[in-house]
Amino acid sequence: MIQFNNVTKVYQSGDKEVKAVNRVNLSVEKGEICVLIGPSGCGKTTLLRMVNRMIEATEGLIEVNGENIQSLDSIQLRRSIGYVIQQTGLFPNMTIEQNVSVVPRLLGWDRVKIQHRYNELMDMMGLDPDEYRNRYPWELSGGQQQRIGVARALAADPPVMLMDEPFGALDPVIREHLQNEFLRIQKTVKKTILFVSHDIDEAIRLGDAIAIFNAGELMQYGTPNEILSNPRNEFVSQFVGSDRTLKRLNLLTVDDLLQRVAAVRQKKQKSYKEACGGSTVRRDSDLRNALSVLLSSPTGAAAVVDEEGNAFGNITIADFERLVEVHPAQLKSIVQ
Amino acid sequence: MPEKKWENVVRAGLFLVIISFIGWAYVAGSFRFIADNPDELIYLLGQHLKLVGLSSFLAVLVAVPLGIFITRPRFKKFDWIVINFANVGQTVPSLAVLALVMSYLGLGYKTAVFALWFYSLLPILRNTIAGIESVNPSVIDAGKGMGMKPSQILWKLELPNASYAILAGIRTSTVINIGTAALAFLIGGGGLGDFIFTGISLYDTGIMLAGAVPVTMLAITIDFLLGKLEKRIIPKGLHWESD
Numbered sequence: 213m214i215q216f217n218n219v220t221k222v223y224q225s226g227d228k229e230v231k232a233v234n235r236v237n238l239s240v241e242k243g244e245i246c247v248l249i250g251p252s253g254c255g256k257t258t259l260l261r262m263v264n265r266m267i268e269a270t271e272g273l274i275e276v277n278g279e280n281i282q283s284l285d286s287i288q289l290r291r292s293i294g295y296v297i298q299q300t301g302l303f304p305n306m307t308i309e310q311n312v313s314v315v316p317r318l319l320g321w322d323r324v325k326i327q328h329r330y331n332e333l334m335d336m337m338g339l340d341p342d343e344y345r346n347r348y349p350w351e352l353s354g355g356q357q358q359r360i361g362v363a364r365a366l367a368a369d370p371p372v373m374l375m376d377e378p379f380g381a382l383d384p385v386i387r388e389h390l391q392n393e394f395l396r397i398q399k400t401v402k403k404t405i406l407f408v409s410h411d412i413d414e415a416i417r418l419g420d421a422i423a424i425f426n427a428g429e430l431m432q433y434g435t436p437n438e439i440l441s442n443p444r445n446e447f448v449s450q451f452v453g454s455d456r457t458l459k460r461l462n463l464l465t466v467d468d469l470l471q472r473v474a475a476v477r478q479k480k481q482k483s484y485k486e487a488c489g490g491s492t493v494r495r496d497s498d499l500r501n502a503l504s505v506l507l508s509s510p511t512g513a514a515a516v517v518d519e520e521g522n523a524f525g526n527i528t529i530a531d532f533e534r535l536v537e538v539h540p541a542q543l544k545s546i547v548q
Numbered sequence: 549m550p551e552k553k554w555e556n557v558v559r560a561g562l563f564l565v566i567i568s569f570i571g572w573a574y575v576a577g578s579f580r581f582i583a584d585n586p587d588e589l590i591y592l593l594g595q596h597l598k599l600v601g602l603s604s605f606l607a608v609l610v611a612v613p614l615g616i617f618i619t620r621p622r623f624k625k626f627d628w629i630v631i632n633f634a635n636v637g638q639t640v641p642s643l644a645v646l647a648l649v650m651s652y653l654g655l656g657y658k659t660a661v662f663a664l665w666f667y668s669l670l671p672i673l674r675n676t677i678a679g680i681e682s683v684n685p686s687v688i689d690a691g692k693g694m695g696m697k698p699s700q701i702l703w704k705l706e707l708p709n710a711s712y713a714i715l716a717g718i719r720t721s722t723v724i725n726i727g728t729a730a731l732a733f734l735i736g737g738g739g740l741g742d743f744i745f746t747g748i749s750l751y752d753t754g755i756m757l758a759g760a761v762p763v764t765m766l767a768i769t770i771d772f773l774l775g776k777l778e779k780r781i782i783p784k785g786l787h788w789e790s791d
């Protein structure tokens with residue numbers, strides 16, 4: 213859906229040439245969230261802004277939906293790509309409804325269709341359309357403003373979205389809330405999204421794929437699991453952090469672990485709850501939480517329960533051995 | 549709110565100053581002078597208004613587009629030249645501007661309009677540039693990234709969001725202009741300065757204040773009216789700045 217071929221951006225700084233982005237090759241599949249991440253000045257935002265030609269690439273080819281973006285009119289291109297930035301960039305002189313309807317109006321939609329779309333988007337964002345219609349951005353909280361920013365970017369239903377640290381300026385609680393909502397919305401809208409972040413936890417939570425950059429070069433590109441389990445070089449492993457094995461546990465659920473364990477453990481137990489001293493974990497909770505339960509369980513084991521609370525299996529700390537490279541002893545020392 | 553309270557105190561103080569000013573004029577016999585020469589006052593007031601109206605109107609017509617022009621990305625590199633020029637220009641006393649212009653264009657109404665126009669340009673120009681440059685860059689970035697054309701960015705984003713500063717510049721410039729226009733009499737431009745300077749040369753405070761009081765009232769009235777206009781033109785979303 214989005215394809216970067218040997219993309220390079222060179223800035224002239226005095227008589228020195230600075231390569232902000234250096235020969236990047238990357239391809240983002242349709243309907244996926246690709247998180248671009250790295251330290252400041254690594255070129256991630258530059259790469260993002262080259263997609264809607266806010267910055268022109270010095271060399272290389274960028275294709276969106278199979279079309280070379282250089283062959284498209286930049287104004288038309290931008291209207292067909294959703295754009296969300298960190299400082300929201302809401303227009304203070306316009307009402308919320310006018311803000312959300314900017315791109316449809318640029319595209320010349322009729323009034324009824326625009327109003328209908330506004331109502332639809334606000335419902336999707338969990339905001340009352342009529343309550344906010346005639347209010348102005350300054351009357352809203354940071355979290356609400358950013359939701360309006362996302363609604364505005366979705367207004368003309370673009371297949372591709374560019375998001376530059378959209379949740380970066382929010383406090384952690386609101387940020388997590390918005391991230392979850394964003395994932396919920398993405399499940400229904402299925403946009404192809406390039407998402408710039410500097411927060412590895414956010415990248416792991418949101419990304420179908422993560423691209424790690426340093427000094428303009430792509431260090432590694434892969435699924436969160438690939439990056440956490442197999443960092444390609446020193447930089448990546450430092451960037452994802454020494455607790456990467458623990459972070460990886462966020463990606464897996466108790467169910468995943470049970471499936472791996474099931475292959476080697478066939479015996480059935482009658483009463484899992486009693487055998488485990490009363491500790492239980494839900495099958496859909498992530499393994500990081502499960503590990504925490506196990507460590508506080510007197511028997512080192514916990515019963516796995518389904519949504520109704522019926523126990524149907526158990527896990528122990530030793531089961532974590534089934535996850536490649538994670539040794540139980542190692543886990544214990546990391547958690548403590 | 550203590551700020552609101554102080555604002556009211558200051559306002560009441562200013563009101564008292566104006567009342568005592570008018571009272572002084574009454575004691576000095578200004579109103580008797582005006583009552584004896586009503587036609588002359590009306591004539592001079594009309595002349596004064598024409599001087600101010602024409603020069604301020606032309607100043608807005610030139611300074612606002614110039615401010616817009618100089619803040620376009622292509623010319624932004626050179627805006628400091630204009631800003632410095634405007635800043636230095638503002639430090640030249642208004643009387644000196646009149647004298648300088650007179651030495652080239654001679655005496656008369658046109659000279660006065662030209663000098664007042666020139667002196668009114670700078671506050672408007674400065675505020676237009678400052679207003680446009682103070683629009684949050686993320687607003688412009690978002691507009692551009694969503695596919696607005698440069699002209700749409702100017703009309704829908706930059707000007708509405710800079711309107712507070714631009715209109716404040718026009719208001720300040722016009723009010724200053726009303727005062728400065730009293731000097732136009734010195735170069736044969738007419739206006740209420742006629743009474744003021746006649747009063748000064750005759751050592752007659754009454755005649756002097758018969759010119760000064762109407763000028764003051766005119767300035768206060770115009771300032772009030774422009775303030776009302778501001779409230780109508782500035783987008784509601786920005787009103788929290790002025791409230």
